[in-house]
Amino acid sequence: MSSANTKVLKVAIVGAGPGGLAAAILLSRLPFVELSVFEQARELREVGAGISINQNTWRLLQVLGAADALEEFGKRGDQSVDPNTPARSRIERYKLQQALLSRVSPDLIQLRKRLRKIDDSDDDTFLEFEDDSTAGPFHLVVGADGLRSAVRQHAFPDHKIAYTGKVAYRVLIPQEKVAHIPNIPPGSCFWHTPSTHVYTNPLDNGLFEIATRATESEEDGNKVSWGQVVPKSQVVKHYQEYCDTIRAVIDAPDEWLEFAMFGGPKLETVISGGRIVLIGDASHRSGAAFAFEDAFTLSSALEYTWNRRLSVAKALEIFDSVRGPHYEKLFAVLDAMAANAKAAAISAKDDSNHRVEQTVSKNWKANETAWIFEHNVWKDWVTLNDLKELNLNAGDPEAVEGSREAFAPPAVSIAA
Structure with missing residues (x-):
C-alpha cells in the first residue's frame, strides 16, 4: 500500500509505554495521520519506582503537553556539589505515565493485543495478534514495544539479546x-x-x-x-x-x-523495509528521554516528507540520519563507563573507597556527560541542510508546544 498518493497515512504503534505514548501524542496532532495503538497488557500500569527528569526530558514533556501535570509532583533539590551538573528532578513512574495518558484519546489504545506476526510481504502491511485478530493495512508500523520487542524480532531476526x-x-x-x-x-x-x-x-x-x-x-x-x-x-x-x-x-x-x-549489540539501523521503525527501548535501551526524542524526530520527519509528497521510506531515512549519530555518541560514553566499572572491579591494589571514587569520577565528569542530559533534539533537526526551513507546526495551530520557543532552555530550574 503506497503512501505517495493517499490522503491519509495509516500508522500503527505497537506498545504504549512512555515512547509509544509520546509517539501517539505527537502523531495524533498530524491531520493526515490515522493512528492505532496496540498494547499487550491487560491494563496500562507502570512498574518500578522513580524516574529522573533531566533538562532534555523536561523540554520534550513541554512539547508533549504533559509538563504542567507533573510540575506539582516533582521532587527537586536546589544544590549540587558540582555547579556544572545538569539540572533534573525526580518523579514517580506512574505519574509520568498518567500525565502522558491524559494527552492521548482513550479510544486510540487497544489493550490485550500481543503481537504475533507482521505480514509485510506484499504492498500492504498487516498485524496479527495472539488472540487471532488482525489489524491493517498500515503504511507504517512503529515498534515501541520495549526491550523484548516483537517488532524488532520481525525486522531484525538475527538480533539477539541476553542477560548481562x-x-x-x-x-x-x-x-x-x-x-x-x-x-x-x-x-x-x-x-x-x-x-x-x-x-x-x-x-x-x-x-x-x-x-x-x-x-x-x-x-x-x-x-x-x-x-x-x-x-x-x-x-x-x-x-x-x-x-x-x-x-x-x-x-x-x-x-x-x-x-x-x-x-544486545547496537543496531546499525532502526528502520526496515521502508515501513517499520523502532523507537525507545525497542531500538536502544536508553530511557524515556531518548524515547521522547525518537518520537519527536519521527513525527517531524513524517510531517516534513508528507508536505513535500515524499514517501514514508524517505521519512524513515531522515529519522535514522538524525538519531543514528546521536546514539553512536551516546554508546561510546556508555561503553567507556562499562570499561571503567570493569577495571575498578578487578583492581586489587587499590582500596574500595579509592576504586569507587575513581569509577564515579571517570564516569560522571560533568564536561563529558552533561551533553546527554542537556541535549536539544531540535538542534539535531535543523542542522540537516535540507531541513533548515522546516515549519513543524504547519496546519496544526493547536500544537503550540512544538514551536521553536518550546525548545529554548526551560524557564523552570529542575535541579536534582
Whole structure:
C-alpha cells in the first residue's frame, strides 16, 4: 500500500509505554495521520519506582503537553556539589505515565493485543495478534514495544539479546518505615561500592524510593526484564558491606521488584523495509528521554516528507540520519563507563573507597556527560541542510508546544 498518493497515512504503534505514548501524542496532532495503538497488557500500569527528569526530558514533556501535570509532583533539590551538573528532578513512574495518558484519546489504545506476526510481504502491511485478530493495512508500523520487542524480532531476526549479569532492585515504601534510621539524607543520594550502588530518595506523598544495582548470576533465579516480586532476602545479601544506615534501609521493605538487565549489540539501523521503525527501548535501551526524542524526530520527519509528497521510506531515512549519530555518541560514553566499572572491579591494589571514587569520577565528569542530559533534539533537526526551513507546526495551530520557543532552555530550574 503506497503512501505517495493517499490522503491519509495509516500508522500503527505497537506498545504504549512512555515512547509509544509520546509517539501517539505527537502523531495524533498530524491531520493526515490515522493512528492505532496496540498494547499487550491487560491494563496500562507502570512498574518500578522513580524516574529522573533531566533538562532534555523536561523540554520534550513541554512539547508533549504533559509538563504542567507533573510540575506539582516533582521532587527537586536546589544544590549540587558540582555547579556544572545538569539540572533534573525526580518523579514517580506512574505519574509520568498518567500525565502522558491524559494527552492521548482513550479510544486510540487497544489493550490485550500481543503481537504475533507482521505480514509485510506484499504492498500492504498487516498485524496479527495472539488472540487471532488482525489489524491493517498500515503504511507504517512503529515498534515501541520495549526491550523484548516483537517488532524488532520481525525486522531484525538475527538480533539477539541476553542477560548481562546485572540486576536492578526497586521499591517504594512509606517514609515511616525508614524514619527511625539515623543519617538518611533529606534529598536524593547515591551510595557506592566498586560493583554495586544504592540510590535513596524521599518522594512526595510520604513515599521513600530505593533503587539498587548488583551483579547476579543467571543461576540465582529465572531472570526476566520486567518487575518481578522477590523477597528481601534476595536483595540484602548484596549490600552487607555497606554502612549501618544503608543496611537498615535495604532491610526495611518486605519485598522488592527485580529487573534483570538484558542487552544486545547496537543496531546499525532502526528502520526496515521502508515501513517499520523502532523507537525507545525497542531500538536502544536508553530511557524515556531518548524515547521522547525518537518520537519527536519521527513525527517531524513524517510531517516534513508528507508536505513535500515524499514517501514514508524517505521519512524513515531522515529519522535514522538524525538519531543514528546521536546514539553512536551516546554508546561510546556508555561503553567507556562499562570499561571503567570493569577495571575498578578487578583492581586489587587499590582500596574500595579509592576504586569507587575513581569509577564515579571517570564516569560522571560533568564536561563529558552533561551533553546527554542537556541535549536539544531540535538542534539535531535543523542542522540537516535540507531541513533548515522546516515549519513543524504547519496546519496544526493547536500544537503550540512544538514551536521553536518550546525548545529554548526551560524557564523552570529542575535541579536534582
